Amino acid sequence: MNDHVIVNNERFDLYLSEEQIHRRVRELAGQLNEDYKDNVPIFIGILNGSFIFFADLIRQITVDCEVDFLKLSSYGDAKISAGQVRLLKDLNCQVEGRDIVVVEDIVDSGLSIDFIKKLISRENPRSFRVVTLLFKKSVSKIDFPLDYVGFEIPPEFVIGYGLDYAQKVRNLRSIYRLSGSKNQEKPRS
Numbered sequence: 001m002n003d004h005v006i007v008n009n010e011r012f013d014l015y016l017s018e019e020q021i022h023r024r025v026r027e028l029a030g031q032l033n034e035d036y037k038d039n040v041p042i043f044i045g046i047l048n049g050s051f052i053f054f055a056d057l058i059r060q061i062t063v064d065c066e067v068d069f070l071k072l073s074s075y076g077d078a079k080i081s082a083g084q085v086r087l088l089k090d091l092n093c094q095v096e097g098r099d100i101v102v103v104e105d106i107v108d109s110g111l112s113i114d115f116i117k118k119l120i121s122r123e124n125p126r127s128f129r130v131v132t133l134l135f136k137k138s139v140s141k142i143d144f145p146l147d148y149v150g151f152e153i154p155p156e157f158v159i160g161y162g163l164d165y166a167q168k169v170r171n172l173r174s175i176y177r178l179s180g181s182k183n184q185e186k187p188r189s
Contacts (some may be wrong), residue, residue, distance in 0.1 A: 005176055007165050012176035016151065021133070021161055021175065022056065024150045028131060029060030031148060032101065040064045041099040046116065047071040049105035052162035052170065053133045053150075068093040070119075072112055085115040095123035105162045106134040108155065110142035113183065115143065134158065134175075148182060 004013045031042075043061070045054035047069050058067060071089035072150045100120055107113050113130060120128055131148035139155045160172030 002174075004179065005160075005169070005172065008167050011179035012159055013179050014174055015153075015156075015158060015177040016161075016175040018161075018173040021150075024133075025053070025056045026060055028148050028150055029057055031058075031059075032131065033062050036063045036065070036099065036101075039099050040066065041101050042066045042068060042093050042095070043101045044091065044093075044104055044120075045069045045103045046105070046112070048170070049162050049164065050103050050133075053105050054103045057131070070116065072115065085112050087115075087119070091120075095120055095125045097124065097126050099127045100125040100129070101164060102128070102130045104130065104132040106136070106158070107132045108136040108139055109145060110140045114142055115145075118152060119134070133161075134163075 002014065004011055006012075040063070043054070043058060043065055045051060045067065048071070058065075068091050069089065070087070070091060073086045102113070102116055102120070104113060107130075108188075113132075117128060117130075127149040131150075132146055133150040135146055135149045135152050136155045137152050157165075157178040158175050159169045159177075160175045162170050163175065164170045
């Protein structure tokens, strides 16, 4: 395991190891298995970023479930959100009367998850919950709670484990943060 990586001539230091991530994914799956033991939820992965987290999480789910995907665009190739969210791929499943669990890689400003909640709520689901691996609570502007949070992190730029930098480095097994970040605190689960 590397303690740092260089991407686009910038150094990123190890932040969450592969082992820390997998341990937390198992814990989140355990909570979801308990909460949905008598239901058949639809897990909706948000592309592209959540695909690795989604795959690891869904393999730990033991209850009957369905899966689907939404694809949004809000970042482009930048390190910060463009401030607009566009739907690039809609759902193929029937949402009305169903238990919906949206799976995100990261919630920071909350623009995307707010867009998703409004989009899905129009279809009258029985319930709507969100599981996110990372949550930048201090910069989030959402007005509803996130139901399952892997790690609460400070507002730093992070890559790896599905999180990209200009569409690169999603394949890193660990999560790295931009070197020299002002806030060096460790994430809390």
